[in-house]
Amino acid sequence: MSTYYVTVNGKQLTVRPGTDGSVSLDGKEHIHKVRQVSTTEFSVLIGTRQVRVVASADDEGFDVIAGDFRGRVTVESERGRLLRRYARSTGESGARLEVHAPMPAMVVKLEVKVGDEVRTGQPLIVLEAMKMENELLASSPGRVKAIYATAGKPVEKGELLLLLE
């Protein structure tokens, strides 16, 4: 039986599909009867409770609406997780935190400089896209190791802007 690690809006679940339509979630057995309606649409019966689910994949995971839940779901197989752990352990030592551009944008302002100590939630870089200025915030505390972004220059989605350590 394969095991999958699924995160639902940041919360991790261990999912083991059974051979009989049942599914084990975090070691607890549930019966989920799933009907796929189209490529993106599903109907799930949990007992008699019906949940409509729509899911659409992108590079990093899935955009999902399930009943009143809306959010991100990522799926990782056991093998994928092992590979990722291995890659991490052979990589550079010390925690690294890369800040990437979440969208194509213009760099308006750098709020920090190399060597600055930052705390969680502190603004790092101001980007402008869709007529609006947006602050990229530090998601963990650290020290600014390198800055690759330049004020006044455009950046592509996913471009590395800043490195924390």
Place this chain on the structure above:
Amino acid sequence: MSVRPIRKILIANRGEIALRVIRTCREMGIRTVSVYSAADRTSPHVLAADEALFIGPSPSRESYLHAGRLLGAASASGADALHPGYGFLSENADFARRVRDAGLVFVGPSPETIASMGDKTAARALASAAGVPTVPGTPGAVTGEAEAAGFCTRHGYPVLVKAAAGGGGKGMRIVRDESGLLPSLRAAASEARAAFGDERVYIEKYIEDPRHVEVQILADSHGNTVHLGERECSIQRRHQKVVEESPSVIVDEALRRRMGETAVMVARACGYENAGTVEFLVDRDRNFYFLEMNTRLQVEHPVTELRTGLDLVALQIRIAAGEDLPFTQEGVRFSGHAIECRICAEDTENNFLPSTGRITHLRAPAGPGIRDDRGVEEGDEVGVYYDPMMAKLIAWGGTRAEAIARLVRALREYEILGVRTNIPLCLFVLTHPLFVSGDISTHFINKYFSPGTLSANVPLEEGAAAAVCALIAREMEEHGSPALPAPSGHWRGRRSDFLR
């Protein structure tokens, strides 16, 4: 002014508002001309139009903000009128003048009126001269500490010290009592000097927990001006409206009449023609103060349409053609309650960052009392070039409670995948006990909303269902069929036994 028939209109805009105008033109038998940038060749506003002209590259300043190219398109199409929508060049007096000089009807007020209301300080002075209440403030920059103290003693605390050259909250200080005045004056002046190279500051009475209430007016070219009641737009994020409704829970019949008459007074004072909106701040004691006038159709106009049964775009066109308003103030009838939510491509959980991408799935709500004014379809790209607002969802109900219930139901039905949306924020607001009880101010979202409030209540069963479906979707994607274990004999085509 004689009636001048309009047979073909160029819409100098895109997205939902272009579609909105096209729909009314269709009903009136008017031909429609859309313009498009490189990014918009197959956008819904182009696909819905009778004619379409290319106006330039994707960035707005080279297309939808390029007056010369828009005028070129208008003359090439042979349109007799131009509708500017909202945003872009809709409040640009110079553009309105060039449209008029090119011999076209501009569906909006005269360039002179746009100019007089465009300068916000001059507009307040004009309103004040017409006897309209404005937020009390020093007439200009404060000349000395004695003048500042005198103003505060006369009008009472709290006050707001603002940079004269200001903007963006820099050099701004709330002063709650006399002891704070002088330090704040000095701090604001030095901040203003650093930010703008200009240390002049002025003082305004600070309105605590203000509400934003605006009045829709209509004026024809024959001297008839009416108001269509108010819209409350207090639910804002970073000064952008998110939820709008009519009527406002704090406006009773008497206040509605007073605010309406005041709005009509402002419109008359600037020689207004066409549809416009007069914005007010309302304090806790229901005193209202003139903020500014928007000389165009507002994003939130459908709220007024649902409550009055009128088509504001049709009335705009008829007024622009020189017709009389077909009703008087006494003829305006209000019914029920309407609420609108702006559906934007932004990531509510991630600091409201704009979300771009292709819309991979879209299923719009329907049913009783629901109107969906939308500018995107499934398969469309939401890019970085334009405003992130994709749609406006509006509900009408006999009562406010019914309108809220319908809007909540419809927001839950609304499915958009591929870009993140602010639907979770809209649902947060509409189901919040304070919103439901009507106890709101422009600080509502700042005060009560944090992304944590959303992720904290992921229902377990929905989360699990989401997980299982994502798993299947991933397997479908990688292998063309779910590679989940299936007992022999139960495999049905591409479906595993997991799918039932």
